Amino acid sequence: MSYTPDTTRIGFIGLGIMGAPMARNLLKAGYDVTAYNRDSSKTEAFVKEGGKAAGSIAEVAAGVDVVITMVPASPQVEEVVLHEGGVLDHLREGGLVIDMSSITPQTSQEVANAAKEKGISVLDAPVSGGEAGAIEGALSIMVGGEQDTFEAAKPVFEALGKTIVLCGPHGSGQTVKAANQLIVAVNIEAVAEAVVFLEKSGVDLTAALDVLNGGLAGSTVLTRKKAGILAGNYKPGFKIDLHHKDMGIVTDAARAVGAAVPAGALVAQLVAALRQQGDGQLDHSALVRGVKRLSGESGN
Structure with a gap:
């Protein structure tokens, strides 16, 4: 299995300073990307650039293979992924959650454990490089999770960064x-x-x-x-x-x-x-x- 542009639909949650250019780079790489952001003006701008918009977390997760989250902190990750009505309630079995937020290692481990019970894979994959690195697609991506999941997700990461390293099990990226x-x-x-x-x-x-x-x-x-x-x-x-x-x-x-x-x-x-x-x-x-x-x- 490989999450390549010709076969993979991506849901992207969080179009902030980092998330917006990252989502754009996925579009440029040929991915079918549907985005959700609380501020709908940001999703409207994303649609003008060729992306799709979802009106809820349920909508963004229901029709995709991979969900990427890029939100401020652990509470927001817990809200959009773990809470009732979140990503894990709507992403298909066999899907993948890639959390690229900067959160605690403990939260990443909690997400991985909860996802495993639903047959969903998880990678924690925070980034470094700032806004410029996000715009240039030159981020450093530090990943925690299983080797086979990491290898499958490599094409997604390659659309976003230049230095992409599996650092160990869940939580290691964080x-x-x-x-x-x-x-x-x-x-x-x-x-x-x-x-x-x-x-x-x-x-x-x-x-x-x-x-x-x-x-x-x-x-x-x-x-x-x-x-x-x-x-x-x-x-x-x-x-x-x-x-x-x-x-x-x-x-x-x-x-x-x-x-x-x-x-x-x-x-x-x-x-x-x-x-x-x-x-x-x-x-x-x-x-x-x-x-x-x-x-x-x-x-x-």
Whole structure:
């Protein structure tokens, strides 16, 4: 079995910053995609691009082979997949649920167990790469689940990303995503501190970031976020609110296995503080604003 464009119908739930371009890339790859989103204006836009729209979770799940969910957090996954009237109540036996949200490993395991009772396969497959990676179809996809299910779903993943890795059993994808969010948050905070340090020192910031990004200090974070930081533009590619949620997952999961994450715990507090200051809807690179405030500036 292989979920190829010529044989597979996909239901897509969640047309947000990441979900909308991902669903579009599935269309471009030739898949028959039906989308559901609470904000119907987003499904209307998707229809104009060649997709189909469903008016409910039941409708989106009933007529497809694969359901992909891309929603904010564990409660939303539980609502759309596990609750009465959710995906598991309407997807055919033998179907596949691919949850690409960033949630707790425990929730992924609960979804897999509930689906197994109904003869439905599950993969947890969170992504990294931000809005740009979603638009470009260049996401890194970290997957948890069974090997044969992963192999069958490979064509779907290849329409969405470039680095696609099975990390282990159910929940493993989410554990790796938590580690990803730890690395990204600490990296952004380091960039933010360097930016403020450089600005206060009177250095040409553009030149400094260019040369830093060409050496060992270089990173995908700096490459992706540099232009926005230089322009003071924090239009969200990944919101502070969502990274706050993810840092909670990181610290809880690390505590559960006895792993020390001191830098992660500190940055989790800085992300939480930025959120409380009203910046939750900004891009996570807005950590620069938090460092500026700590340095006696306005944070603009």
